[in-house]
Amino acid sequence: MQNSKILRAAIAVGFAIIVATIAPLQAAPLDPKDVVQPKMTPALNIGKLNYEAKCAKCHGRNTVGTNKGPTFLHRVYHPGHHGDAAFYRAAKSGARAHHWPFGNMPAVDGVTDEQIKSIILYVRAMQKANGLF
Ligand code: HEC
Numbered sequence: 001m002q003n004s005k006i007l008r009a010a011i012a013v014g015f016a017i018i019v020a021t022i023a024p025l026q027a028a029p030l031d032p033k034d035v036v037q038p039k040m041t042p043a044l045n046i047g048k049l050n051y052e053a054k055c056a057k058c059h060g061r062n063t064v065g066t067n068k069g070p071t072f073l074h075r076v077y078h079p080g081h082h083g084d085a086a087f088y089r090a091a092k093s094g095a096r097a098h099h100w101p102f103g104n105m106p107a108v109d110g111v112t113d114e115q116i117k118s119i120i121l122y123v124r125a126m127q128k129a130n131g132l133f
Contacts, residue, residue, distance in 0.1 A: 027100045029065035038129035047122030050115040054108050063126045070100050072123050073130050087120050
């Protein structure tokens with residue numbers, strides 16, 4: 001009786017350790033089916049087009065992520081953690097890998113401030129539609 005309790009406790013602790021070890025590496029893209037689309041406006045459509053041209057090959061269509069870059073629908077990219085300045089910085093100068101196992105983000109060639117501004121508008125609308133804030 002006592003032994004089986006100890007065994008169960010040991011299994012629970014072992015399981016918790018495994019989950020805690022794996023969790024930070026979970027970087028699989030989201031299923032596009034689970035993503036809610038914002039109500040599109042002309043400005044958001046421009047942002048979406050710029051996003052798809054410059055960012056989607058790594059961050060995924062509909063911001064769901066790919067095997068080359070993270071989804072923006074993760075709480076890490078809440079505006080309180082990664083404000084708009086982080087988007088200008090990442091697009092212009094790249095970003096060193098620190099949250100995920102994807103590697104560094106290179107600077108995005110030929111992206112203008114105007115385009116980044118529209119991309120941020122689109123990414124924030126996606127985040128809001130999906131309950132990030
Ligand atoms: C070649 C792949 C690639 C492209 C293209 C790309 N990114 Fe990234 N981006 C990444 C990766 C990988 C990371 C995650 C780095 C890490 O581990 O935190 C990242 C992280 C970011 C971050 C977070 C930076 C930080 O301070 O933590 C922002 C913001 C970002 N990307 C914006 C963009 C925008 C905007 C575009 C398009 C203009 C873009 N990215 C295009 C790969 C890419």
